[in-house]
Amino acid sequence: MYSWHAQDYQNLATNIKKHSFNALLVHGAANSGRAELINELIKFALCQSPQDLNACGKCSSCILWNEGNHPDITSLVADSSEERKSLQIKVEQVREIIDFASKSRHLSPRKIIHIPDAMQLNLNSANALLKILEEPVPECIFILQTNNINKLLPTIKSRCFKYQLAHPRWSEALAVVQENNLDNAEFWLRYFHGEPLFIPPFENHELVQLRTTLLKPSIDAIFALVKELDPKRVGMAQLLDFMFKWLSDLLLVKQGSAANYFAEDTEDMHKLVVKINYDKLFNLQENLVFLTLWSEHPLNHKLQFENLLFKYQQIYV
C-alpha cells in the first residue's frame, strides 16, 4: 500500500470495523495504488484476529488470503474471453454471487463480494445486483471499484457508501516513477494525470516518431509510422489515447494556452494550429471515440490507424 493512502485506509478500515456499510464503492486513483489499498482492506476485513485496524498476517484467514485461496471472498468480473464491444458482467454471474452470499461463512467474520470494475455491470446485471444491495445479507460486504463514478447507474451509487481516494502529490508520484529509472518520467506522469503506476505504452524512439509524425504529417512519415507502430503489437487503445491527448493539446494551443500533455511541443504546435479546420478536427475526435469503443474488437486496426492519420493530415488546410 502506498503512503498517500494511509489516511484512506484508516477511514475505510474504521468503517468496516464499525459495520457502517454493506456496500462500499471506492473511486479514483486507478493508477495510484487503489488495487493495493483494496487488497489490504479485504485482508483486514477477513482476518480472524485483527490487531487494531490491521490484519494479523498469521491466522488461517490471512494465510488463505495470501495463497489466493480464501473461501469467503469471491470476485465478480466479466469474462474477457468473449468478443464484445465492451466487457460486461452477465445476469447469470450475479445470480451465482447471490447464491454465494446466501450460504454460510467458512472461517472469516464476514464474506466479501469484490467487483473490481463496476463499469462492467450492464443495465440487466446492475438491476439483478440491486435486489441484494437493497436487502443486504448480514456479515456480507460488497466492495465495488470504479474509475468513473459519473458513469455508474445512480441506483447502484445510492445504495453504496461512496469513497473517493486521495490523489498522490506530484512530488510523491514523481518519486515513485523515478525509482524505476524511467526515461521521460515527467512527461509520462503528466500523460497519466499524475498517477504514477502506469506502464509507458511506447518505447522512447516510438514516442519520438509519434510526435514528429504528428508535427509533420507527410505521407511518407505516416506510412513509416504505421509500419513501425503496428496497433496489433502496441495496442490500438494506446494509439487512440495518444491521439486524443494530442488533439486536446492542439485545441488548448489554438486557444492560446500551453499544451498540457505535450508541453515541450507547445511552440511547434503554435505553427501548426494556424491552419486548423475545426470541423475536420471535431470529426476526427468523433472517429476516435467510435474506435475506442471497438478497440478490443479484432478489426483491421492497422488500416484504421492509417486512415486516422490521413484524416489527421487533412485537418490542416
Ligand SMILES: [Zn+2]
Ligand atoms: Zn489474520
